[in-house]
Amino acid sequence: MSMIRLKNVSKFYYSKGIIASGISRINLDLDSGEFVVITGESGSGKSTLLNVISGLDTYEEGEMYIEGRETSHYTAADFEEYRQKYISFIFQSFNLVSSYTVRQNVALAMQIDGYDKAEIRQKVDEIIDRVGLSEYKNRKVSRLSGGQKQRVAIARALAKDTKILVADEPTGNLDSASAAGIVDLLTEIAADKLVVVVTHNYDQFRDHATRVIKMHDGKIVEDTGASAHAAAAMGDGSEERGERRGLGFGTQIGLGVRNTFNLPAKFLLLLLVFLFVTAAVTSQYVSVKKQKDTVSEQGWNNFFENYDPKRIVIEKNDRSAFTRADYEAIENAPHVERLIREDIMYDSSIYIENSKFTFSGYMMSVRDLEKDPDVGTLPQKDGEVVLSGYDDGWTFGEKPEELIGKTFTATANDGTDHKVTVTGLVFMDDDENSEAYMYSNSEAYFTDHMINELRKGMYASNSETTLLINGAKENLVPGAGGLVTNDKVPEGYILIPTSYDSMYKDGYAAGKEVKLSVKALYYETELPLVVMGSYGEKTFERKTGLKNLAEHDGEIYINPTDYRRLYEKGSFQASVFVDDTRNMEGMKDMLERGGYHTMVLKDHIYNFMDGELVSIIQMPLAVIVCIAVFFIAYFVIRLILKSRGVYFAILRMLGMTKRPAQRIMRTELVLVCAISYALFLFFIYLNKAGILNSARLKDYLLYLTPRDFVLLGVILLAMSVHISGRFMRSVFRSSVMGAYREEA
Numbered sequence: 029m030s031m032i033r034l035k036n037v038s039k040f041y042y043s044k045g046i047i048a049s050g051i052s053r054i055n056l057d058l059d060s061g062e063f064v065v066i067t068g069e070s071g072s073g074k075s076t077l078l079n080v081i082s083g084l085d086t087y088e089e090g091e092m093y094i095e096g097r098e099t100s101h102y103t104a105a106d107f108e109e110y111r112q113k114y115i116s117f118i119f120q121s122f123n124l125v126s127s128y129t130v131r132q133n134v135a136l137a138m139q140i141d142g143y144d145k146a147e148i149r150q151k152v153d154e155i156i157d158r159v160g161l162s163e164y165k166n167r168k169v170s171r172l173s174g175g176q177k178q179r180v181a182i183a184r185a186l187a188k189d190t191k192i193l194v195a196d197e198p199t200g201n202l203d204s205a206s207a208a209g210i211v212d213l214l215t216e217i218a219a220d221k222l223v224v225v226v227t228h229n230y231d232q233f234r235d236h237a238t239r240v241i242k243m244h245d246g247k248i249v250e251d252t253g254a255s256a257h258a259a260a261a262m263g264d265g266s267e268e269r270g271e272r273r274g275l276g277f278g279t280q281i282g283l284g285v286r287n288t289f290n291l292p293a294k295f296l297l298l299l300l301v302f303l304f305v306t307a308a309v310t311s312q313y314v315s316v317k318k319q320k321d322t323v324s325e326q327g328w329n330n331f332f333e334n335y336d337p338k339r340i341v342i343e344k345n346d347r348s349a350f351t352r353a354d355y356e357a358i359e360n361a362p363h364v365e366r367l368i369r370e371d372i373m374y375d376s377s378i379y380i381e382n383s384k385f386t387f388s389g390y391m392m393s394v395r396d397l398e399k400d401p402d403v404g405t406l407p408q409k410d411g412e413v414v415l416s417g418y419d420d421g422w423t424f425g426e427k428p429e430e431l432i433g434k435t436f437t438a439t440a441n442d443g444t445d446h447k448v449t450v451t452g453l454v455f456m457d458d459d460e461n462s463e464a465y466m467y468s469n470s471e472a473y474f475t476d477h478m479i480n481e482l483r484k485g486m487y488a489s490n491s492e493t494t495l496l497i498n499g500a501k502e503n504l505v506p507g508a509g510g511l512v513t514n515d516k517v518p519e520g521y522i523l524i525p526t527s528y529d530s531m532y533k534d535g536y537a538a539g540k541e542v543k544l545s546v547k548a549l550y551y552e553t554e555l556p557l558v559v560m561g562s563y564g565e566k567t568f569e570r571k572t573g574l575k576n577l578a579e580h581d582g583e584i585y586i587n588p589t590d591y592r593r594l595y596e597k598g599s600f601q602a603s604v605f606v607d608d609t610r611n612m613e614g615m616k617d618m619l620e621r622g623g624y625h626t627m628v629l630k631d632h633i634y635n636f637m638d639g640e641l642v643s644i645i646q647m648p649l650a651v652i653v654c655i656a657v658f659f660i661a662y663f664v665i666r667l668i669l670k671s672r673g674v675y676f677a678i679l680r681m682l683g684m685t686k687r688p689a690q691r692i693m694r695t696e697l698v699l700v701c702a703i704s705y706a707l708f709l710f711f712i713y714l715n716k717a718g719i720l721n722s723a724r725l726k727d728y729l730l731y732l733t734p735r736d737f738v739l740l741g742v743i744l745l746a747m748s749v750h751i752s753g754r755f756m757r758s759v760f761r762s763s764v765m766g767a768y769r770e771e772a
Contacts, residue, residue: 029096030057031191031222032081037090039076050076052246053090060191063218065233066226068243074226075120075196077243081224082115082194083107084681104760105685112141112683116185118195122177123678126170127290130161130180133169137187139279140682152187158213159183160206174201182210186217188682193217195225199232211236275688284695287675295700297668301661302704306744308657310708311724312650313740314731334374334390334469337630340604340616341371345623347550349598358604361618363611368396368603370479372486378472379439380413380448385431387415387423389470391440393479401452404432410478411447413438416454417470428453438472443507444485448474480596487548487595495584496543497524498531504544504584506595511544514585516573521560523571523585529562537562544586550600555593557586610730662751665697669755672696676759686760694752701748705741 034057039050051073058064058081066074079085080092083102092099094110102110116137117123124133131152138148156165159179164172169180178201185193195214199207214223215236227233230240242250289295342358344350350369359367368374373391380387394407394414401414415431417423424431431450438448454473474482488506495502495511504511517523522542529537538561545554561571568577572585606615612628619626676689715725732740 030059030093031095032056032058033093033096034081035091035093037080037087037092039080039085039087049246051080051087051243054248056241056248056251058222058224060222061218061220062222062239063215063233063237064222064224064239064241065230065237066224066241066243067228067230070228072243073246074243076246078194078196078224078226082117082192083110108680108683108685111681112685114190114192115683116188116190116193117681118178118181118185118193118198119681120197120200122169122181123681124169124177124180124184125675125678127168129166129168130156130172130183131165132286133180134183134187136283136679137184137682139283140275140679140684141188142275155183155186158186160209175203175206178202178210179206182213184682190221192222192224195223197227198225199227199229207232275684277691280688280691281695284692285699287672287692287696288699294668298665298697298700299704299707301664301668302701302744302748303708305657305661305747306705306708306740309654309743310728310732310740312653313736314727316650317731318727335629335632336605337609338365338605338607338612339629340606340612340619341601341627341629342604342619342624343550343601345625347600349550349600350602355602357622358602358619361615363607363615365605365607366396366398368605369393369599370483371599371601371603372490373479373483374603376440376486378482380415380436380450380472381439382434382436385425385434385436387417387436387470387472389415389417389472391479391482392471392473393476394473395476397454397473399454402455403429404450404452407451407473407475407478410475410481411449412451412475413448413478414452414454414473415450415470416473417456419455423470424453440482440485443489446478446482483599484592484595487597488591491546491548491595493594494545494547496545497528497537498540498542500531509580509583511591512580512583512585513588513591514572514574515588516571517560517585517587519587519589520557521587522557523560524562525582525584526562526564527582528559544594546594548595548597551597553594553597555590557590608730658747661747662754665751666755666758672755673759676756680760686756689759690753690756693756694749697748697752698745701744705744709737 034054037054037056038052041048041050054077066077068074076085080087083099086107087100090100094114099106099110125136128136134152134155135148138151143151153162153165156162159182161176161179161183164176169177172180178198182195182198185195193214198214199210202210211232214225217223218238225233225237237253239251239253241248344354355367355369358364370391370393376391377388378391380389397406397414397416400406402419404414407414415424419428431453433449433451435447435449438446440446485507488511491506493504493506493511495504506512514523522544524537529535531537532540537559540559541556542559543554543556546552561567563571565577568580569575572580574580604615604619606612609630612630616626616628672693676684676693679689679692711720711722712725712729714720715722716729
């Protein structure tokens with residue numbers, strides 16, 4: 029039984045609709061122990077026959093037998109297994125890995141065959157010495173001469189230790205002395221193996237070949253020298269190496285790591301592509317989150333007039349009043365832009381006007397003013413105010429400076445009027461692209477004492493006040509026409525209209541005890557008082573110091589101190605403003621851990637297009653962009669890896685199967701992807717540390733959570749694995765020579 033038998037085998041090539049014959053109806057038997065030389069002119073089919081015998085190329089007609097087994101049904105994987113077990117190569121074009129050293133090229137053949145490291149170390153140096161390249165074993169192949177490269181190819185073929193050695197012009201790049209040495213070496217090998225050599229120079233092999241095959245026009249025209257030498261050798265074959273294990277997993281990973289860095293230009297190009305993909309995918313993801321945040325900040329709130337998206341309304345979990353220590357701790361917390369202590373007033377406007385000027389703004393303490401007035405000075409005493417608004421020719425008029433020193437009537441939400449003098453003006457930023465322009469409102473800044481007076485009226489107007497007199501309850505409205513303060517009424521007493529006298533049998537309320545009850549949002553309190561008397565038309569001015577009873581008819585008077593006891597229990601609600609809405613979640617978590625109940629106003633803003641709708645519209649667009657980026661990256665990476673197609677074709681020539689080749693490629697791309705992502709994270713860290721100052725990196729840092737960074741890493745990892753899979757499918761979709769011709 030012949031080792032190799034070809035029966036009517038034909039090979040055709042297809043190119044642009046034209047069919048060409050490589051070999052036609054070849055019949056041939058080849059056995060172990062033969063030294064077969066195939067000759068013929070260029071284009072006669074010599075190399076095609078060699079490629080079919082070695083399983084590098086397929087055939088279309090006939091049958092090839094390997095030790096009696098048919099191969100017409102063989103898959104690419106079957107031929108790779110055949111080459112690994114049976115075939116060693118010496119190519120005219122060398123087919124070496126140029127970026128590897130001599131030693132690495134020779135060792136590669138043994139690694140694919142599954143030799144262990146100890147065997148490789150021992151045998152590789154012996155083989156390199158055998159072909160006369162010991163002094164070059166650590167030199168990259170790209171730096172060798174043509175003759176030296178041919179010696180490396182021969183050394184690699186010897187390292188495989190297979191039953192068949194095929195050589196395509198093995199002496200074509202050697203001088204005559206070196207060529208003679210290689211011919212002697214091949215003759216020695218042919219003693220127990222099948223050696224098949226394709227050559228133009230038959231004279232070099234005349235005295236050594238046991239068989240000569242001449243070809244012309246794809247056919248064998250002469251076959252001489254088939255001898256008993258071959259038949260005799262069939263039974264003498266040397267001891268065959270045991271089952272070949274194939275490339276180990278650790279070696280596959282090691283080759284992938286080596287390939288990542290052995291071509292610096294390729295590594296840098298791949299690194300740039302992955303950095304581009306990382307930035308593009310991240311930008312799309314951040315863009316969706318940023319747009320969703322922007323939309324969520326636009327709208328209105330029915331309960332809070334000032335619905336700045338940076339604002340968090342807080343109260344203590346135990347609903348107690350804020351202390352100075354509470355305020356200081358919050359103000360000193362990170363990312364706090366400002367703290368509004370008198371929160372209840374921040375949603376209440378005060379109207380400042382006269383016949384020529386009208387201004388409406390939120391009531392603020394001068395303590396909260398962030399800069400000195402642009403015109404005028406700060407308030408120095410009660411009844412003075414600084415106004416803040418846009419210098420747009422409308423808010424303050426055409427000549428804002430003329431407002432300084434003018435006195436106006438200020439009307440609070442509780443209906444009380446106060447005389448105020450404007451001492452200064454603050455002009456807000458009118459940049460239409462700034463957050464200040466979008467969310468800031470006009471404000472009026474008063475002294476702390478004035479704020480307390482205004483707050484007193486606000487608390488009173490937002491409370492339920494009841495007078496309990498002689499068993500009857502009557503609801504009172506604090507302020508003009510209801511419950512009013514009067515300095516002429518002593519502490520602990522109350523002055524009432526004469527209409528209340530009739531509630532007693534003796535017709536007099538004076539000296540009787542009554543009770544004022546207040547029920548507010550955060551507290552309830554009672555204040556027992558004694559009726560000092562009642563007032564009528566004749567006694568009103570004497571008892572109250574006021575004139576014109578008609579304007580004050582029905583009012584009930586108590587001492588200002590008693591009034592404060594009822595309504596000034598402290599501040600129970602405050603507003604924290606963050607420096608950036610992207611820090612909102614972190615601030616909310618910090619406040620809640622500190623014992624505060626929070627309400628983020630931007631989460632309670634009503635708008636026509638909510639964040640979910642933005643996701644529905646923008647998310648598909650972002651996905652489309654990411655898919656486009658993926659395909660762009662794939663084609664660019666495919667171009668960069670074109671040389672890797674030749675590399676993997678060489679590995680297939682040496683018998684590597686698809687799975688380990690995929691692992692090598694996957695390791696290479698995943699490692700580059702990991703390095704690029706690590707660089708991306710490093711740039712973000714530099715931006716966070718203040719070494720870099722990139723607005724885009726700042727957005728990444730603010731909008732991406734640790735979970736997002738992990739998700740992004742997984743996406744990039746999956747993409748690199750997918751790209752490597754697609755690339756390897758393209759490498760393995762055709763025969764070895766088909767892939768080699770396509771990639772080379």
